[in-house]
Amino acid sequence: MTDLAIDVVQQLLNGFLFGSSYALIGIGFTMIFGVMDKLNLAFAVTGLAGAYTGLLLFHLTRGPFILVFLMAVAAAGLIGLVIELACFRWMPRDYPLAPLMATMGMLFFVDEVVSHATHGRPMAFPAPMGQVMMDVGPWLVRGDLGFMFLVSLAVMGALWALVYKTRLGLATRAVSQQPVAAQLCGIGLTRVNAAVFIITGMVGGVAGTLIGSAVGNLSPLLSLPLTVKGLVTAVLGGLGSIPGAIVAGLLLGIVEYEALYFFGIGYRDMVTYLLLFAFLVFRPGGLFGQRVGR
């Protein structure tokens, strides 16, 4: 096999596995949009803030990774609830831009809080699988990214079970389809929205911890790129579609890695945004979203 073929497949593997980080972030964006029909730009930073909280616990206790993970997930769920209160519930209902701008403000606010607390320095994050590397023929497969891929599948499965097999899921679907009718049936809109933000916050915590672990560091530099890539993933997958976010995240990872290999760093992001543009023009509903009329 030629070097080129080996490299192309290696890029495919790397992109596929790294794309699972985009998928995890994309799930959060898409789930909130699916229920509330609104974008939460502070979602990625919620996950990172959760991961920082887990890291704080690690520095205080030197506890095992699972403790860091659980702390991050719990903290991110709580931060998610705060964001629901501050950026959605307390915002004027007849001003649709208000929640969007509020979440943008929250993104930079949380980012700045983290910058002040850490002096902007990268902080080493526990990476129990950081050096695990598997040889698959001529190719290398990163253990931590493989693990992240499996976790994103598990998260998708858990969310599917939650949405389709529980009373909360039924209420969530009802609110997402007909909020007024759902309220008339006795479903508490406020309670459902709060639950969705806690759950997506927890998904963000999972994402933040796994991304921190894969990168090996946490830094405020991560929040903006993850926000942008998460949004692109959600749009490509179809806003509101969880399977769409998974597939789009993996696709985006592959496209980025192949673009980096063939065209270099200067063109990688250009290719990504051309892909986004092409989707918005030719398939605005995304891979799995509803058809959107022009």
Added chain:
Amino acid sequence: MKVLARVALFTIIVVGLVAAPLWEPVAAQERVLKVAGVGAMSGVIRGFGINSKAVFDMVVDEINKAGGVRLADGTRAKIVGTFLDERCNAEEGISVVRKLASEDWLVLIGPTCSNVAEPLFGILQRKVGDAGDSGLQFPIFTDTAIKPGLAKISEWAFRNVPHEPTMYNHLFKWLKEKHPNLKTVYGGVETDFAHSNSNWFTSMKNAATAAGFEVLGEEKWLLNDTEFSTQVGKWRRAKPDIIAISSHPFTTCGVLREMKRQGVKPKVMAGLTSTATLETMAGCGPEAEGLIIPTGFAPVTPEAKRVADIVAKQYKGNVDLHSAAVYENMYVLKKVIETSGVEAKPTTLAQDRKRIRDGLAKVTEFDGLLGKIKRLDDRESVKPYVFAVAKNSDWAVLFDPR
């Protein structure tokens, strides 16, 4: 009654005569020298600004405790300082400096980032005395922004930053002497940051070639990147003897981790000057083991140790190759102010700024924390330096060419 009135009048006259000579110095004691600092105090580069501010506060306190600065009329003035945030953002940096220049600040130390310094120097008057140029006439003495050649933008701009071409020429020459069997260098560069990008293309790459190494190429990434398997994979295949990484701590750590993961073990690793900081050790000390970086500061002299200790213990900051320059700059300014006739009166603000500028331009050499610092005609410094090496998650001096 008359006698009483005469005694009272006499007393007033005597007191007045005695107090008169004292009156002028008391008034002069109230005269102050206003020196401003500007650095990144928020955002992801905040660590650099915090260290610069800690050293700034320390040196202002030290000079004031020692009696302040002597003015043209022989009186002594205390330094009043302020340190403002430029967020590593050009617009904010320019806005802050315009405000300071419109007030009664005499001179500025800073900024942190080269992408702020470059446009900031551009709003200064290009040539002193050019009546047709309405640019700011405000002396700036930079401690951190390190992209080569920036001071030549304006005659009001001065810098005391390591001279990277000199340091890297020496480093690669030294590596060739120490390891004559090493032949090839492969670079890695963070292309979207002014300093790291220019350092690879104007310093490291040329220095490696000049020292007789074959440069195989360079891999590129961006400041926010988190995954480097593609770039490191190319290094793995090329098997270079030396890998030279021109990037800041966050991505340097990511690259070093990926190298470890893929088993890429060059015989020598060299890094960017700005990465010889505690940030790198906090982020990836074990992975950085063996990384060699030329740096303009290490606590290798008694004075450097003293300053580093005081700043760490009392001002909660770190003295590194960037923040150390704040200490040096402030003492140079003190000397210039004392010898160039600065009056520090509200009516002499413009003249005092010009006097400081002219005084700084005349300085050909001054004492730095590691030794003598030479000044160049283009208002840049050539500073003493050492080669630091990452060892046991700390920086150690590998070679001291002073």
